[in-house]
Amino acid sequence: MSQAITIRNLTKKYSSEDGEKTALSGVNLDIESGDIYGIIGLSGAGKSTLVRCINGLEHYDGGTLRVNGEEVAKLKPKDLRALRSNVGMIFQSFNLMPSRTVAANVELAFRGKADARTKQARVAELLELVGLTEKTDAYPNELSGGQQQRVAIARALVNRPSILLSDEATSALDPTTTKSILALLRNLHDTLGLTIVIITHQMAVIKQICNKVAVIDHGTIVEKGDVFDIFANPKAALTKAFVATTSNLDKVHDLLDEHSPLVEPQPGQVLLRMNYIAKEVSEALVSHISREFSIDVNIIFADIDIVEDAPLGGLVVMLKGDSQKANDALVYLKERNIGIEVIDRA
Amino acid sequence: MLNLLNQWFPNVMSRLPEFFDAFVQTIIMVTVAGLISFVLALILGVAVTITKPGGLHPNKIVFNVIDKLINLFRSIPFIILAASLVPVTRFIMGTAIGTKGALFPLVIGITPFFARQIQSALAGIDSGLIEAAQAMGMGLPEIIWRVYLREAIPSIIRVSVITLVSLIDMTAVVGVVGGGGLGDFAIRYGYQRYMMDVTIATIIVLVLLVGLVELIGRLLVEITEP
Numbered sequence: 001m002s003q004a005i006t007i008r009n010l011t012k013k014y015s016s017e018d019g020e021k022t023a024l025s026g027v028n029l030d031i032e033s034g035d036i037y038g039i040i041g042l043s044g045a046g047k048s049t050l051v052r053c054i055n056g057l058e059h060y061d062g063g064t065l066r067v068n069g070e071e072v073a074k075l076k077p078k079d080l081r082a083l084r085s086n087v088g089m090i091f092q093s094f095n096l097m098p099s100r101t102v103a104a105n106v107e108l109a110f111r112g113k114a115d116a117r118t119k120q121a122r123v124a125e126l127l128e129l130v131g132l133t134e135k136t137d138a139y140p141n142e143l144s145g146g147q148q149q150r151v152a153i154a155r156a157l158v159n160r161p162s163i164l165l166s167d168e169a170t171s172a173l174d175p176t177t178t179k180s181i182l183a184l185l186r187n188l189h190d191t192l193g194l195t196i197v198i199i200t201h202q203m204a205v206i207k208q209i210c211n212k213v214a215v216i217d218h219g220t221i222v223e224k225g226d227v228f229d230i231f232a233n234p235k236a237a238l239t240k241a242f243v244a245t246t247s248n249l250d251k252v253h254d255l256l257d258e259h260s261p262l263v264e265p266q267p268g269q270v271l272l273r274m275n276y277i278a279k280e281v282s283e284a285l286v287s288h289i290s291r292e293f294s295i296d297v298n299i300i301f302a303d304i305d306i307v308e309d310a311p312l313g314g315l316v317v318m319l320k321g322d323s324q325k326a327n328d329a330l331v332y333l334k335e336r337n338i339g340i341e342v343i344d345r346a
Numbered sequence: 347m348l349n350l351l352n353q354w355f356p357n358v359m360s361r362l363p364e365f366f367d368a369f370v371q372t373i374i375m376v377t378v379a380g381l382i383s384f385v386l387a388l389i390l391g392v393a394v395t396i397t398k399p400g401g402l403h404p405n406k407i408v409f410n411v412i413d414k415l416i417n418l419f420r421s422i423p424f425i426i427l428a429a430s431l432v433p434v435t436r437f438i439m440g441t442a443i444g445t446k447g448a449l450f451p452l453v454i455g456i457t458p459f460f461a462r463q464i465q466s467a468l469a470g471i472d473s474g475l476i477e478a479a480q481a482m483g484m485g486l487p488e489i490i491w492r493v494y495l496r497e498a499i500p501s502i503i504r505v506s507v508i509t510l511v512s513l514i515d516m517t518a519v520v521g522v523v524g525g526g527g528l529g530d531f532a533i534r535y536g537y538q539r540y541m542m543d544v545t546i547a548t549i550i551v552l553v554l555l556v557g558l559v560e561l562i563g564r565l566l567v568e569i570t571e572p
Contacts, residue, residue: 055481057477057480057481077485081483081484081485082483083483084480084481084482084483085482085483087481088481089478089481091474091477091478093472093474095472095474095475095477095478096478097475097493097496097497098497098572099496099497099499099500099570099572100572108482108492109482111482111483139572140572141572152478155482159483165481
């Protein structure tokens with residue numbers, strides 16, 4: 001795979017009233033063609049600044065940033081505009097022109113010369129792609145948020161870009177609409193071979209669509225890698241906090257604090273948390289240990305999702321049976337690459 | 347009807363052609379000065395918007411010069427400005443009196459106000475739209491034309507109505523310093539010769555004129571607003 005975006009040691013400072021503020025420091029990222037790369041962080045972490053450096057809406061002070069091999073900071077204004085037509089962008093607030101119809105909004109993005117019929121055909125094609133053909137002559141204020149974002153996506157694709165930047169594009173949308181917009185982006189990625197960079201503060205967005213993720217905090221990347229690995233083995237505290245937002249397994253700690261009888265092990269019982277930490281797991285683990293080691297497995301919590309075609313998540317279970325056999329079961333699970341955490345045992 | 351008018355507005359009815367001429371002069375002054383200052387105000391308003399710190403093309407010198415000039419001219423009361431401009435008016439227009447002589451001070455008087463109004467109309471454009479236009483690869487002229495001016499059309503109409511009403515007011519003032527028009531007519535007969543009916547007739551015509559401008563403006567806003 002070729003490199004779409006290469007970022008080395010990127011630094012950006014803001015001068016504000018109370019002195020200089022570092023927006024980005026020492027950022028390194030490699031985004032390959034065909035990636036759906038998520039960049040997640042809390043607000044003010046610098047993720048929007050970072051994505052704006054990619055298409056030159058913001059300048060950077062140090063380091064290098066290459067898009068398709070070209071250093072963005074060194075581009076002449078004309079070449080920068082050419083780059084921007086090869087890098088589509090969508091926004092949290094959609095940013096459609098209110099005085100123009102849906103079709104006119106899409107057409108507005110045309111760069112270069114094309115006759116009216118070519119343009120019209122392209123606009124129609126794009127509106128069909130995003131499923132809004134019947135809204136061609138509507139105005140933005142007549143559309144729902146999700147529909148407006150679809151128009152913005154069509155607009156971003158007019159010049160057949162190879163890269164699409166998405167700046168919190170689903171943050172203003174409800175969960176169902178978010179899902180459908182992400183599904184559309186995934187579909188466009190698959191059919192058009194788009195490289196997509198997604199800025200978000202929602203880990204669920206990363207989980208649903210991205211294959212790689214970088215976690216950014218105070219202008220630095222604290223952790224990055226394959227989405228599955230990051231979810232399975234988060235290392236930085238911020239990453240752990242983000243991952244926890246997508247799972248209900250941590251509720252077990254609340255129940256422990258409340259001394260709920262549900263999680264109070266009786267003699268011979270083990271309260272156990274099992275995490276899927278490797279992609280290869282596909283066996284029927286629970287019924288297997290139950291049968292082989294003759295122990296009862298009572299599932300208290302379960303949260304399993306499919307990420308990159310592999311199960312991700314885990315279970316909180318109460319094991320009941322012979323303590324030697326229970327230990328054998330734990331060894332067996334460890335050998336199967338299951339993360340084991342004995343929370344409590346009696 | 348005619349009897350009634352003769353009875354209530356005797357001094358106006360006896361000077362009907364002159365009254366009508368004054369009305370036409372006012373219309374000409376408002377239209378010509380309005381059109382010229384509209385173009386100038388658009389240029390200045392756009393220039394200030396683009397060159398201000400944080401604008402699309404920041405330029406401290408251009409911004410400060412225009413900004414301070416606008417403030418300077420806005421702080422001079424129009425009647426004093428018009429009087430002080432007489433030599434310049436005579437040099438540029440060839441005369442300082444009549445409709446022709448009134449146009450120059452009117453343009454100088456209204457343009458700074460108009461430019462500020464345009465500037466505020468452009469400031470109402472969501473910065474996200476500008477960012478989206480940049481992200482599309484639009485250049486500066488295209489952003490000015492296709493986003494700033496185009497998307498601000500309803501606001502521009504709204505501020506133009508406000509400005510036009512101020513301009514009608516100003517045309518009455520230039521009457522005092524030698525310009526023609528309804529203001530001049532009202533001052534000469536109504537004020538200086540105590541013909542109250544002339545003053546009242548002028549007020550009625552001006553109120554109707556302002557009402558008409560506002561009505562047309564409202565209709566235009568309704569048509570252009572999505």
